[in-house]
Amino acid sequence: MARIIIEAGRAERHYWLDLWRFRELFYVLAWRDILVRYKQTIIGVAWAIVRPLLTMVVFTVIFGKLAKLPSDGAAPYAILVYAAMLPWQFFANSLTEASNSLLDNEKLISKVYFPRLIVPASSVITSFVDFLISSVILFGVMAWYQYWPSLRILTIPFFIAIAFCAAMGAGLWLTALNVKYRDFRYIVPFVVQFGLYVSPVGFSSSVVPEQYRLLYSLNPMVSVIDGFRWAILGNDSQIYLPGFFLSLGVVVLLLIYGVLYFRKTEKSFADII
Amino acid sequence: MSDTVIKIDGLSKSYLIGHQRREKYLALRDVLAEKAKSVGKRLLHPLRGASVGLISGDEFEEFWALDDVSFEVKQGERVGIIGRNGAGKSTLLKMLSRITEPTRGRIEIDGRVASLLEVGTGFHPELTGRENVFLNGAILGMSRVEIKRKFDEIVDFAEVEKFLDTPVKRYSSGMYVRLAFAVAAHLEPEILVVDEVLAVGDAQFQKKCLGKMEEVSHQGRTILFVSHNMSYVSELCDRGILLNQGRLELDAPIDDAIDHYLNRLKAVNMPTYKATGDGSGSPYIESAWISYGDGEPLQEARTGDSVGFSFKVGNPRKGLSFNFSICDMMGHKVSNFNTLNTCERDLVIPGENFVCTIEELMLSEGTYLVNMALVEGGALIDHKTNAMVFDVCAASLRGRKIGNSNYGTSILMHHSWKLPS
Numbered sequence: 001m002a003r004i005i006i007e008a009g010r011a012e013r014h015y016w017l018d019l020w021r022f023r024e025l026f027y028v029l030a031w032r033d034i035l036v037r038y039k040q041t042i043i044g045v046a047w048a049i050v051r052p053l054l055t056m057v058v059f060t061v062i063f064g065k066l067a068k069l070p071s072d073g074a075a076p077y078a079i080l081v082y083a084a085m086l087p088w089q090f091f092a093n094s095l096t097e098a099s100n101s102l103l104d105n106e107k108l109i110s111k112v113y114f115p116r117l118i119v120p121a122s123s124v125i126t127s128f129v130d131f132l133i134s135s136v137i138l139f140g141v142m143a144w145y146q147y148w149p150s151l152r153i154l155t156i157p158f159f160i161a162i163a164f165c166a167a168m169g170a171g172l173w174l175t176a177l178n179v180k181y182r183d184f185r186y187i188v189p190f191v192v193q194f195g196l197y198v199s200p201v202g203f204s205s206s207v208v209p210e211q212y213r214l215l216y217s218l219n220p221m222v223s224v225i226d227g228f229r230w231a232i233l234g235n236d237s238q239i240y241l242p243g244f245f246l247s248l249g250v251v252v253l254l255l256i257y258g259v260l261y262f263r264k265t266e267k268s269f270a271d272i273i
Numbered sequence: 274m275s276d277t278v279i280k281i282d283g284l285s286k287s288y289l290i291g292h293q294r295r296e297k298y299l300a301l302r303d304v305l306a307e308k309a310k311s312v313g314k315r316l317l318h319p320l321r322g323a324s325v326g327l328i329s330g331d332e333f334e335e336f337w338a339l340d341d342v343s344f345e346v347k348q349g350e351r352v353g354i355i356g357r358n359g360a361g362k363s364t365l366l367k368m369l370s371r372i373t374e375p376t377r378g379r380i381e382i383d384g385r386v387a388s389l390l391e392v393g394t395g396f397h398p399e400l401t402g403r404e405n406v407f408l409n410g411a412i413l414g415m416s417r418v419e420i421k422r423k424f425d426e427i428v429d430f431a432e433v434e435k436f437l438d439t440p441v442k443r444y445s446s447g448m449y450v451r452l453a454f455a456v457a458a459h460l461e462p463e464i465l466v467v468d469e470v471l472a473v474g475d476a477q478f479q480k481k482c483l484g485k486m487e488e489v490s491h492q493g494r495t496i497l498f499v500s501h502n503m504s505y506v507s508e509l510c511d512r513g514i515l516l517n518q519g520r521l522e523l524d525a526p527i528d529d530a531i532d533h534y535l536n537r538l539k540a541v542n543m544p545t546y547k548a549t550g551d552g553s554g555s556p557y558i559e560s561a562w563i564s565y566g567d568g569e570p571l572q573e574a575r576t577g578d579s580v581g582f583s584f585k586v587g588n589p590r591k592g593l594s595f596n597f598s599i600c601d602m603m604g605h606k607v608s609n610f611n612t613l614n615t616c617e618r619d620l621v622i623p624g625e626n627f628v629c630t631i632e633e634l635m636l637s638e639g640t641y642l643v644n645m646a647l648v649e650g651g652a653l654i655d656h657k658t659n660a661m662v663f664d665v666c667a668a669s670l671r672g673r674k675i676g677n678s679n680y681g682t683s684i685l686m687h688h689s690w691k692l693p694s
Contacts, residue, residue, distance in 0.1 A: 039399055271373055
């Protein structure tokens, strides 16, 4: 028979074991979020397609045609944008969904015990499903331009993993802040919007002047987006390695900090929510 | 020693209660404003000490919701936890189900625990009955295989076969509760922790649930049951733990514990109720009081008196309905008064007091309790059990003298006898 001991600070020590024990709940919550998302409207699915597609068109016209920013090599500008739009949307959706997830599941948290990490994590999974749906469009766009990827495309799972870490780290951090400071939710949309412009979504990061490149790479999404482009655009895209590793380091730090901060705040969730 | 399944030792939980702020969470803007202020102060008066706490000017008071409670529960025991509102029952259950951590003390539990603090936790209105069974089952700690195995049994128990593939948002509140309880009733933990979930649903279904719980307990499982309904507690439990203001007052066979509790309850006359909201902006029952028909505060009602029940709802909004029940000492509902039934359908609960007047109080002598509930579209927004207590003494009704022996019944009716002349 399993013996459970409850005392102050105890749950702390068995956290990761508990997370494993509650894995089934994790699947079920993710399944629920996905089901609800795509059940409510057919627009649910359409939304995952229309949003990045329209943004891609607008960015291609503004940055590519009007501002005449250079693409990477010979790659069509639309593909350059869409290759970045994919991970960016995933990241942005994760932040938005995760940061509200605990408040949306307030009832659950005040009535049942489980490692709270499950809730924002399942929001990230839901955003990932959106990401997969939007990815299909990428192939459509590439076929339209008759642009074929090289073998580098096989490395894409690695960059998806980085995107996952970035989304999870930032997501957890914002989630905890959102529970602690109830007015924080007004800041999240701003952060997301701001991020879109400081990340190389509408333009190639090669347009950033050489001397600022390293500084620019402090943005964790730089490694993710550059990685995606490197994998999708094949030989047309060159990666700036020092920047990539710096940005990757930031992602790792963000993930560690996000988890730690979430864990620190988590204990009091049921009391303050 | 091996048959002790729950061992609670010196369990305490404290909360900090702010006096000035009503919200329990922080707003970033307040914290930033305070930080800026204290930086400003420090610049102006560099020699003075910095203020303590996140937000200065706020006094926090430590409140012990549970204070040094210890007891043990043996396997197969059915323990009823009773006490007034705020006695610490919910806090105890929350700690047993690991929702909050104790401040001090420790709990040792041997075996799988399932806690039912609410029926239908995690039910999603957009999902179908079938999907919600799986969802709710997982939340309560059942594995998928287990749910699959019991699925038919659950559906059978809830009597909702026909609506399995309908989103639960289209369910009547009765169906919803039945399905929710059915999932819970099929949990097979070694230890079952139940909060007043039986308070919902119709009487017939309540009986069914109670029967199911008794069946569970006969299989050698341990039950911890919290309820305000003394007849359920006495029917289901064999041992009672009475909590009072966070302390364990009595640990005795159930009937003794109930007697003790009822005697305490009789000694109080509590014709008013007051609460502060949680600051989240959602509606709540702010205050309630009982008065004589002419508005004077109630001391002791007499049978046949005109009595007014006044209520005030905080943060009211459209679509709310309000109801209250008068219950006897055992927690049996004697009568219910609902704005949905007696007022116009779209009654907008106002921000001011509203009054329900009972022209003639047709209750026999005794002590009565008032339960209140604020409902929105079938969902319980706020509710309080035993929020008020009032006494009724026998008097005369329309000129007829009412005796004080009513063979344990509480409702009186106008009647006349015809005798052969």
